[in-house]
Amino acid sequence: MNVFVQDFALQSEEPFVMLGMVENSKPGSCLFKGDEEERSLGYIEELRAIVGHRPVILVGVAVLVFNEANELLLQLKHGGVWAIPGGLMELGESAEETGRREVLEETGLVVGRLKLLGVVSGPEQFVKLPNGDEFYAVTILYSTNEIAEGELRADGVES
Numbered sequence: 001m002n003v004f005v006q007d008f009a010l011q012s013e014e015p016f017v018m019l020g021m022v023e024n025s026k027p028g029s030c031l032f033k034g035d036e037e038e039r040s041l042g043y044i045e046e047l048r049a050i051v052g053h054r055p056v057i058l059v060g061v062a063v064l065v066f067n068e069a070n071e072l073l074l075q076l077k078h079g080g081v082w083a084i085p086g087g088l089m090e091l092g093e094s095a096e097e098t099g100r101r102e103v104l105e106e107t108g109l110v111v112g113r114l115k116l117l118g119v120v121s122g123p124e125q126f127v128k129l130p131n132g133d134e135f136y137a138v139t140i141l142y143s144t145n146e147i148a149e150g151e152l153r154a155d156g157v158e159s
Contacts, residue, residue, distance in 0.1 A: 043091055053132040061098040062086030064143040065111060075106060075154070086139070095140045108153040112146030 047056065062084050065073040074082045087102040089095065096114050103111050118141050125137040 044088070048133060053134055055126070055134040055136060057138060058135045059089045059095075059138045059140070060087055061089060061095050061102060061140045061142065063099045063103050063111065063114065064117070064141070065103060065107070065109065065147065066143065066145040067147065068145070070145070073107065073109075073152075096142075099140075099142050104150070107150070109150040110148045111144045112148045114142040114144050117141040117143055 044058070063086060064084055067073070072084070074084060077083050085103045085106045087098070087106075089098045090101075093101070099114050100111060103109055120139040120141060121136070123136075125139070126134070127137060128134045
């Protein structure tokens with residue numbers, strides 16, 4: 001796999017880095033394994049109060065954001081893990097709305113058209129959190145190279 005990292009991002013210790021194209025990567029291979037499931041999620045907490053730690057299906061969206069140089073935006077999550085913007089779908093929200101909301105919340109960027117890359121699901125997407133909660137992640141993966149507006153910033157919660 002060939003990875004290119006811009007020096008300024010690493011030297012400035014910013015929570016974002018732009019990577020060149022990553023070859024032979026498997027979409028979704030490490031999505032929803034971080035700390036984002038442990039934050040307050042409203043209806044998921046209500047659901048957990050009813051079902052306890054039993055496995056549930058959670059639908060999320062992740063977005064590969066590329067700039068004009070075709071570099072991939074990654075953000076440094078708490079715990080030192082690099083990831084793409086994404087998160088869980090809220091009730092009544094479309095997948096595209098989830099993707100745009102998560103990119104805006106986590107990076108400060110407003111993105112345009114989203115291209116559907118695929119859906120990652122199956123037994124290999126099973127997660128058991130340290131608190132005992134279990135879930136199967138269904139991750140809808142999009143890409144975009146349309147950054148409409150905004151200034152790149154860390155949200156202070158997830159990155």
